[in-house]
Every structure is written in structure tokens, then in C-alpha cells.
Amino acid sequence: VRTVRVEVAPRPYDVLVGAGVRHELMQVIAAVAPAAKMAILVTQQSLVDAGWTTDLATGLAQYVLVIGDGEDAKSMATVETLLHDFVRLGLSRHDVVVAVGGGMVSDVAGFAAAIFHRGVGYVTVATTLLAQVDAAIGGKTGVNLEEGKNLVGAFHQPLAVLADTDLLATLPPREVACGRGEMAKYAFLDVGKPSVALLSYDLDEQVAHCAEIKARVVANDERETGLRMTLNYGHTLAHALEAVGLDDRAHGRDTPSAQLAHGEAVAIGLVFAARLARALDRIDDERVELHERVVQGFDLSTQLPSGLRAQELIELMARDKKAHHDLTFVLDGVRGVEPVRSIDPVIVATTLVEMGADS
């Protein structure tokens, strides 16, 4: 078992990484929530079906609540249903919520825990690769509104995170790709370490290493005022590609963009960010090739899907919430990865066209 400490005030917590760490749940709860008498597990049907909820022991009176799947269920309605169930089951402020799932479950259950009785503790058993290396760590919880993703939420740090790599055995391939895209990102956030080293680690080491980087960034910038923006590396183009894909799906267009998983979009976004940094003379060709090697090493494509228009992507990127209505990108450079503001749209367009977009 590898332990990654997340140093946030006033209460740091541990992320336990390794095969079988879910079996530590009872001891972990006893240590972090000694007054708890009840545990409510919040999970999804696919995890129940995979049998992962049957062998989770909390040592307390234990209930399981199943929430819906996908971004539509990541809603205030789901949170409200959970809150009613918490009252019905008699959850007190000293008890504990256990989120058993991927980022969707930890975002929703973490948010319900944040606002119930003005905050009850929660432990996350992270079951997707993306959650283990990213979503479960850092205390950002919340839900979507019809108007947009993650518009409502709270910072509420978990009491502990269990990243059991055994759980990944039943993860659908598309979800594996999502996690790999984020892992590829971390390869470039670790200043001073050769980026390809990550590829040679075994899965437990990879997860622990990425979790460590996320923990470090969160500890230095819990409320996302600066450094935490680097976690957005590769995501500005990725969000634009996902927006195109969403629109294509909504209109029944079966385009390559409509098929992209989040992590696949991030992977392409990383290669694009490297090429843009090269165009701005921030890095050299070798560093661009390194990005391609890492992305390919995680079995992801470096190619922009066909049929995209550079101008449309630029408009979408300028609107990206985290870009603050300006063409801001997180880019590699001599000081490592950092936000770079007010980038010339012409250079962005040229880079996209070089990658195969229509002008």
C-alpha cells in the first residue's frame, strides 16, 4: 500500500493506493471518524453489479444508496434525493458518507455531504482511473445545472481516499482511456523528472505518482487561484472538442468528434498545447515529440479528429470558463507548465490547421 498525504489545513488526509486497499475501509473510518455510528454508501448500479459494494465493510450500521449514471444525473435533483434519504436513515453530523464510484459519485456524494447538517465527513472509494488520479483528490465537489457543467458546488475535502487498483479490472475501456488522458497530463506537471518515466511504472506506481502530483498541487492552491490551473493542462482544446462532439451528438451527426471520450480529447489537447508552445518558442521540437511519445505510450491518439474548423474551436476556447474570456492556455516552457494569457488567435489557428483542422 502506498500512502499519499494531502496537506490541506486544517486537516490533512491520506490517499491509500494499491490492490485491495478497499479492505482497509473499516480501519480508515475508525481512525478518521471515530464517533461515527452509521455509514451511508453512495454508489451506482454498475458498481453494485460488479460486486464491489458487497465486500465493503465499514464496521458500522451500513446502508447503500444508488444514484443514476452520467452527467444528467449529476444534478441538484440527485443531491436532493440523497439528502432526503440521509434524513430518513437518520444520518448525524458525526456519521460518515462513503462515495463508492468514479468522479461523478464523489462529486455528487461529496457535495451532499458538504451541505447536509452544514457538512458531514465523507470517505471516497475511488473506482475509476480518473477518480484515483484526479477527481477524488482535492475536495472539489458539485453538480451540473442545465446551463452548464459543475456550476454549483463546494470545497469539501474528504476524510480519506481509497484508490484500490483491483477495482479497475471491471472498468469499461472508454473509462480507462479517460484516466490515461489525465495520467499523460501528469507526465508534464512533474518538473525535474523525465516525463517518459511514468510510462515504465506499474499501474499502482503510476496511480500513486499521479495522485502525489495532484495532492501537491491541491496543497499549494486549495481554492484554485493559481497553481491548480496547471491541472487544466491539455483541457482547453479538450473542452472545445467535447463541446463540438456534444453538439454533433445532439444533432444526430456521427462524426469522429462525437465519439471522443474525455481522456482522448485531453490527449489531443496535450499534443496541441505542446505544438502551440513550440510555435511561441517556449519549447523545442524534442519536447513536442516527448508529448507525442507519452500520449502514444498511454495508447491514445495524437491526431485531431477530421472535419473540425479552426475558427469554431477558437471561439469555443475563448468561451471556456477557466480561460476567463481570453485565449489563455496552460503551456509548457522553461519554468514548467504555467498559464499563458492573451495568446494571438492567428498562432492558435495556424497550429490547429497544421494539425489538420480546416481554416
Ligand SMILES: NC(=O)c1ccc[n+]([C@@H]2O[C@H](COP(=O)([O-])OP(=O)(O)OC[C@H]3O[C@@H](n4cnc5c(N)ncnc54)[C@H](O)[C@@H]3O)[C@@H](O)[C@H]2O)c1
Ligand atoms: N472534483 C474534481 O476535482 C473532478 C476532477 C475531474 C473530473 N471530475 C468529474 O468526474 C466526472 C467523471 O468521472 P469519471 O471519469 O470517474 O466517470 P464516472 O464517475 O461518470 O464513471 C463512469 C462510468 O463507469 C462506471 N464505473 C465506475 N467505476 C467502475 C468500475 N470499477 N467498474 C465498472 N464500472 C465502473 C460508472 O458507474 C459510470 O457508469 C465528471 O462529472 C467530472 O466533472 C471531477
